Structure formats: structure tokens, C-alpha cells
Amino acid sequence: MSYFSHSWLPYIYQYGLGALVFAIGLWITLRSGSFTPSLPRHRKWLVVLLLGFVWYLVLHGALTLAALGHERTALIGAVAVMAVSAVLSLVWTRRVRGGA
């Protein structure tokens, strides 16, 4: 039995449209000057916002994989993606701080 309309279709819709809305939110707040990553405090929040998005993306992705019978892949994949995202964020934050 195919579960596409119950698994990956809503996932793609949610994170496709969701990413668009999220990006527009970042763009508007950055353009309007209410969000200024040149301030160290705001830079920290930018990392939190991006990691938060990845956290939900991974959470729903891993649960979907697990539900479809790929529990091990789901667990390893989720840990790997979160770890890579966290490391990249850390590296990026340090680089920006170094350049500022």
C-alpha cells in the first residue's frame, strides 16, 4: 500500500511552503532593520532560527522514515543532520565573529 499522500506529500508541502514563509520572514525583518545580525546578540538568534527550522525538518522526516519501517536510518539520519547543522552554525558564527 502506498502511503505517499499520507507521508512525503504533506511533508514536502509543509516544508516547501513553510520554508518560503520562513525565508520571507527573515528577508522582511532583515530588510526592515528590525533584525540586525551585525549585533552579536541578533547573530545568535539567527543561528537559533535556522537550527530551529532544521530541528523540525529533521523531526518530521525522521518520524516519517521510522513509520515507514526505516527506524535505524531515521535515527542515524536525524542525529547526523542535526550534528552537521550544529557544527556548520558554530563554524559560521565564529567566522562571522572573526570577520566583524
Add this chain to the structure above:
Amino acid sequence: MEQGLTTFHGIGTTTDWVVMVVYFIAIMLFGSYFGRYTKSTSDFFFGGRRFAWWLITMSIVATGVGSHSFVKYSAKGFEHGLSSSINYLNDWFLFPFFMFGWLPIIVYSKVRSIPEYFERRFSPTARFLATVLLLLYMIGYIGIGLLTLGKAMVPMLPKAFSLFGYHLPVTLMGVIIVIAVITGIYITFGGQTAVIFTDLLQGAILLFAGLFLFGLGLAYVGGIEAFWDLLPTAWKLPLPDFNKPPDFNFVGHFWQDGMAGTIGFLFLNQGLIMRFMACRSVDEGRKAATFNILLTMPLSAIVVGGAGWIGKAISVAQPDVIAPNTAPDQVFVVVANVIASPGVFGFVMAALVAALMSTVDTLINATAAIFINDVYRPIKQLLKVHLGTARQEDRKELFAARVASVGITVLGVLAVLPLDNFPTVYEAHGFFHSTLTPPLAVAVFLGVFWRRFTPAAVITTFVAGVALMILGARYPGLLIAPFDHGIVMDPDHPYSYIRALYNLVVCSGVAVLAVWTTSWQRRLAGRLRAAASGHRTAVGLGVVALLSFVVVAAALGPLAFQLLMSVVLIAAVPVVVTYQGRYDEEEHTLGLTSWSIGEAKRRFKGGEVNELGGEKVVVRWELVDGDEAQETVSFSAEDMETMEADVGDLVYLCDRRRWLGGLKSIHAVYGAPHDEPGVVHITRIQAEAGLFSKGRALVAEKEM
């Protein structure tokens, strides 16, 4: 049996009831204790803007979980599985808008209610319409909370009581009235500080009880692996099917809850906004919101839906213990009774009822805030009733706030009557989000992020947008169907959730159209002002608009005619509004949109903002003479240097004990420095306002 479903009465033992009664007495005493910290309307509604993020987070947990209730999510978890968590895990997409748009604006602009923002950003008429819509929304929401409470309690109660020889049947309304009285007591006499501290306790108990129950459930079915294997694949998937069934599908929920609901939750929920206003700073508010959405919301999804998932697993393995056709709204109580021992069941039920009470008390307090700010004060201003000093006036307002809390509780109970006609609490909740949120959501959202959004546009959104929404509700097969994403229309409850998309589209469309035609409106309004009979024409246009709305609202004529009247509304309303009031864009947008947060901060401070880092200092406090209105406190020049503070900057002074979460604290202004390092000079009034304890050190931190 009702409608083929198994229903229950008299679940629980005497021990459970003893535990519940003890719990409620403890909660009421706890709330009343913190009520003594309420000295002004600011304390009553906003807790004095002084709390730490962790305290507010726990408080939000109790409110958020209560509003989305154990009852309905356990029901959905039982019927559909893990996808019942959808509404808890889709709030992040709009978070940048909240974190760096709305949150700083509400704090720095010092608005006390959402309608007040509408007046300052747009006009008094916009405030009036927003007040009406918001009060309707919130009183209805209180009704939903009370209805859920009643439905949770009824299965535990016998069918009737005998008291002094009288036979008293247990009815849903009877239970709701008793609960409303209990809820009303500590909100009325405690205020926001009591609510925050009561919610802190209840939030913690709630999370613990829900997770504990889930753990007991896992143990009951044989562990996490057995639980996972028992669930059918469709019950394990975290998102619902894309477009079926009509009463629980993904795409409907994405628009109803993920978009409209999230804006409603983050931008329009006065209760939640007041929580963030009670935070000691914008950054603390950001921390509270982030922690809540990233960590406590996923936990809350387990807490509220877990019993339903466990119920499903048990119904697969042991259908004789929990029948697959158990009434979904009773699943939580039934599962809790099966897997928890006497006493523990009472504790879990107490936590459930407490969670729901948290939501209701927050909503009552928030609605009272709107009443005082947007009804009581404007009327007082209109009648020019000012009989005493500021302090006396504040005392009168505090009394009025308490009376309003009682009145609103009564209205909430009355709102249960129409809401009980919905088949489930879930649908009643969905109806509110789909119907009442979109116009307000579009209005506040565009108001914050679009400087060109005018009073004419916002009022047209409220009037013409609502007219088109009414038409959508009346002709869903024609108007909402193009947005249905393949969802089959249920004739009894057409497009319960996806209607939110239609409503958002028509309200946004009307708003954008009204903004794009602003220059035409101004030209026409100018001509009307210049013409001799201009005023009469403008009044005529107003009457035409009113009649057009009546035609749509009362369904006078065929659809084509009603649509035509909606177009007339879209054309006439902005011209009349533009003619009536002059609008200074700079005055109404500076500091009130995301494009001028810097100006909002300057206004908040009353001067240039000091963004230099600085460190916190620990000081002991000493009293000095000063008058009632004095805002300044004095530090040594050395301490001010450590804090990188200048005279006139803002400072936050807080009791050093962090576990108090800011309960004993004040905001003040740096005065001229003295030469005693480690000492801060404050007045008696400031010490009383900060609830400072003698001999206890304070931590001082420069704000801006």
C-alpha cells in the same frame, strides 16, 4: 451508548476524588498567596513587566497545553495516531515575524492591548472594530475552554448526586458553572501575578503528569517496541493524509492552524501577549518563546496526545479492555483509568483539569484587560470622569478589572450553549480559528510589516473581508471549493479547516486592493471635501455601504447580487473612511512597524539608546528620600562604569535569588552617581514596588 459509541460515567475512586479536592485547594491557596503582589492594574494584567524567561515559558506551557486540551488531542490521537501532534509542531515558519517584528513592537510601544495597537497604528474606528472582533473571539474561546473542562469532568462523575434528600442530576452545564466559579475566584482576586505563578506550578505538574501517564501506558502495553509494533502504519505517521478525511486532513490544518492559527497564537492571543509583556525584556521574551516552541511544544504534543496513542495500541491488543469504538472525547479519561492506579488517576485528572483552568483563567484575565483598556478607559475619557489622584484612579480600575473578570466568566459560561452544538470540541475550536482569526490576522500582520497599510485598508478588510467570508460560509461549494486541494466537501460541516485559506485569501485580497487604490481614494475624498454637497454624498456612500453589508449578512437576494454588494463595499468603505479622517502616515507608523524598531526603542527609553555591552553588578540597597513619581536610582560612578551606563539610561534591579524569576524587581532610570561602590540608592516607593526584602542584595543590569 450514544451514537454507537461507548460512553462512561462514575469513573474513579474516592481516593481519586480526595486527591483532586486537595489539589484544587492547594492551587487556590497558591494563587491567592501571589495575589498579594498585585498592587496596581499593571500588576493585575502584566505582572509588572519583570519576570524571567523560564517562568514565563512554564506559564505558557500550562496555557498552551490547556487551550489545545488533553481531551480533543487524545481523541484525535486515538482516531488518527501520531498525526494528532500536527498543531503543536507547525509554529516555527512564522517565528521570524514574531521574534523580530511583533514582539519588540508590543514591548517598546507599551501598548496594553491589541486593539490599542490598532488605534495607534490606524484610527479609533479600527480599534473599535478590532475590539468587537477580539472580544467575540476571546469570549467564545473561554466558552470552548469551559466546555472542554465540563466534558473532561462528566465521565468521572456519577449520573446524579443525592444531597440532604435532594436528587441532583449531573449535567454538563451544572459542572461547567461550578468550575467557572472556582476558576473565577483566584483570577478575580489574584490577577496576572497569581495566574503566572499558578501556571508555573500547573505547567510543571502538567508536563510531569502527561509524560508519567505516557510512561505508564508504554509499560502497560509491554514497552516502547511493543507499542510501536502495535500501531498500524497510518497511526505512526506524524502528518495526516494530505486531503482526507474531511474532518482531519493535512492541508486544511496547515492553513487553519499552521498559518491562521499561528498568527492568532503569536500575534492576537491577548493572554499570550500579556505573558510576553510580563517578561522583563524583549530578549527574555524571545528566549521564552523559542524554548516554548522548540522544546516544550513537542513535549506537550506527547503529553496531550499520548493517552490517545496508548489507547489505540491497547484497543488493538486488548479490544475487551478499551473498545475500538470508545467515544473519542472520553478516551483520555478511560485510558488514564485503565493504566493508572487509584490516587494516581486522581492526580492525573487534577492535572488535566488544572491545565484547562490555566487556559480559561488566562483568557479571562486577558479579556478583562481588553475590556479595561478598550471599553472602560475610552468611555471614561469620553465622559471625562476623573475624580481622584492617579493612585485612586488606578484603584478604581483595579476594582473594575475584578468586576469585569466576573462578568466575562459569566459570558464565557453562556457562550458554551451555542458551542455545545458542534459535534466535537475539536471542530468548535477549528471553527473559531478558521472564521474569526483571518481578518484580525491579516490586519495585524500587514499593519506591522507594511507601512503603506492604511486605516481605510484595515477597515475595508474588517468589513468587506468579513462580508466575503460570510458568502464563503454560505456558498462553500462555489466559493471555497477552488481552494479545497481535493478535500471532499462534507455537507453537514463544509470545509471545516480549509476555509481558513479562503478567508485568508479574501481578507488579504481586499487589504491589498484597498492599499493599491489609496491614491484614488484620496483624490475622491478630496473632491468630496471640496464639493458643496460633498458631505451629503459621503454620508450617502456610508449608508450604501451599510445597506450592502446588511444585504450580504442577511442573504437578501441571489449570490450574484450579494457578490455585487461585496464589490460595492470594497469600493465605498475606503472612500468613506478616507473622507472621514485625515491620516498622517509618519505619525502612525513611526515606532509601530518593523521598519522603525529603532525609533520604538528610542521612544521607549525617552532618548538615545545605549547599546554598549556592560556587566551586571551586585549591590545592596539603601533608602533615600524621594517623591512618589521619582524614577531614578543612584549607583556609584564606579558601578556605572562597570555597567557602561550613563545618566538617563534604563536599569533593571532584581533580587539576587534567581529562583524568584524576577518577582522582586523594578525597572528604573540611572540618576546622578554617588561615591559609595556596591550601593544603590532607592526610594521607599521603589523598594515597595520591587517587593525588595531587607538585607537582600540586588543585581543591577543596564537595559538600554
